[in-house]
Amino acid sequence: MILLLVGLVLLMMATTFVMGGLITLAWSLLIGLLVGSIAKFVMPGKDPGGTGVTILLGIGGSMVASVLGKMLNIYGAHQSAGFIGSIVGAMVLLGVYRLVSKG
Numbered sequence: 001m002i003l004l005l006v007g008l009v010l011l012m013m014a015t016t017f018v019m020g021g022l023i024t025l026a027w028s029l030l031i032g033l034l035v036g037s038i039a040k041f042v043m044p045g046k047d048p049g050g051t052g053v054t055i056l057l058g059i060g061g062s063m064v065a066s067v068l069g070k071m072l073n074i075y076g077a078h079q080s081a082g083f084i085g086s087i088v089g090a091m092v093l094l095g096v097y098r099l100v101s102k103g
Contacts, residue, residue, distance in 0.1 A: 032058035035083070039090035047094060061090025 033051065036058030040047055047053075065081030065088055068074075075081065081089060 028059060029055055031083075031086075032056070032062070034058065035061055035086045035090050038087050039094055042087070043091055043094050045098065047097070057090050057093055058086065060093050061088070062086035063089070064092055065089030 032055040036054035036056070039057060039061060040054060062081050062085075065085035066075060066079075068089070069079075069081055069085060070077070074085075
């Protein structure tokens with residue numbers, strides 16, 4: 001599961017770099033770190049990794065929230081999740097990780 005998440009994040013980062021340049025990539029990493037940190041703070045417990053995993057959690061949470069939001073018609077075709085939606089998405093990923101890792 002972590003490998004799939006890493007692959008999706010790397011694909012998003014490559015697309016971001018081509019479309020928006022290095023500054024957009026830097027902002028994505030920074031916001032990912034912030035979102036992942038907030039999700040880990042809101043859901044305390046034993047979680048994986050350090051800074052890198054926290055960034056992946058935040059970026060992945062944003063992707064999850066965007067996809068789910070589009071499926072539920074919360075977001076339009078060219079919209080992505082906002083800050084709060086990204087935190088909720090990261091919390092969903094963290095919850096799924098905890099369920100899978102217990103088994």
